[in-house]
Amino acid sequence: MESQNRKNKIIYVITLLILLIISSGSIFLYYYFDEKTKIKIKFNKTEEEKYQIREALYYDKLDELSKVQDEKKEYDNLDNQIEILRNDYFKSIKALEDAIKSGKSKAKIAYLTFDDGPYYNTYKVLDILDKYNVKATFFTTNINGEKCFDDRSKECYPLYKEYVKRGHTIANHTYTHGIWKGLYSSVDSFMTAVIKQEDLVKRETGGYVTKIVRFPGGSPTAGKLKNGIIEKLRARGYGWVDWSAQDGDGGGLKSKEEARANFKASINQNIEVVLFHDYNNITTSLLPEFIEYLQKNGYILLPLFYESSVINK
Ligand SMILES: [Zn+2]
Known part of the structure; x- marks a missing residue:
């Protein structure tokens, strides 16, 4: 149990x-x-x-x-x-x-061209052109560098974009403009200055390609090198142009009267290429008068372009 x-x-x-x-x-x-x-x-x-x-x-x-x-x-x-x-x-x-x-055609054309810029004064020139709705051509150089020669406190490179924005033609007046500083010592030295300016314009505008050259001092300044330079310019797709009219602002203008007289005396063809400098105060102050004079005399004011018959190729 x-x-x-x-x-x-x-x-x-x-x-x-x-x-x-x-x-x-x-x-x-x-x-x-x-x-x-x-x-x-x-x-x-x-x-x-x-x-x-x-x-x-x-x-x-x-x-x-x-x-x-x-x-x-x-x-x-x-x-x-x-x-x-x-x-x-x-x-x-x-x-x-x-x-x-x-x-x-009985029409007349004037191509206004401004050499040696950009300057700070160029803004004034651009504003006058805008006021008249006129497009022009700027033969640019780097002779003054980044800062404006007429106002060293101001940057001048932004003007390159301004030319494009306002519908003008940018042309090539060589990087150095060094007439007495070796620009014309050889074909190559000239072409180097052309290409350097071409690059500067491209860089500052974001791609604008210059197609027209003006020889600093005019094409006769190139002397014996002229033909060799023209050949190289052609090979690079460039045309070139001198001028047929001017107010004489490139050297020693003393008064508005003198500029006015020079200018009127030089306007005598149906197609004119007018030379000005955008640093010149006399030209700037007379520019409205010059534009009105040309328009009253039947001229259409236009920007230069590579295909134009006034461009030598
Ligand atoms: Zn020049």
Whole structure:
């Protein structure tokens, strides 16, 4: 009997132990797997969120990219359109020049040109031209450097962009303008000065290509080198031009009367290339009068272009 009781007790204890083990095991397993599941869900959520953010960014960027591509297309088109308009514009001027030369047209053309700039005074010249809605040509040089020669506290390079913005032609008057400083010592020294100015204009305007050269001092100053220089200019796609009219502001003008008389006496052809200097105060103050004089006498005032018949090639 007693042994039966002990046996029962042992079974009871063992059963209790087994139940204890099973229940604590289940509790452990429950929490263990539950935590794992929780982590798993949490992990998946983060990944999904990350994925969604990436996806959103991707479509955002794709959207941006197509917008930029559209804008670029429009911009390229605009460039082409400007080029077409520009070509049409110059083609029609060339046709007018031909008609004038053959006597078929009674029209007259004057090309206003300003040498040796930019100067700070050039802003005044530009404003006068704007007022009359006249486009001109600026034969630029770096003789004065970055700071304006007539006001050393002012930067002169921004004028290059200004010429383009206001629709004028930028031409090349060599980087050094060094008539007495080796510019004409050889064909190469001249061409080096042309190319340096070409680069400066390109850099300051963001790509404008000069196609017309004016010899500092005029083409006869090149002497024996002239033909060799012209050949090199031609090979580089340049034409060149001197002038047919002026007010004499390049040297020793004493008064407005003198400038006025010089100017009027020099205007006598149906197509004129007028030489001015944008540093000269007499020219600047008489410029409105000169423009009005030309317009009253039937001249159309235009900017120079490579294809023009006045440009030697
Ligand atoms: Zn000059």
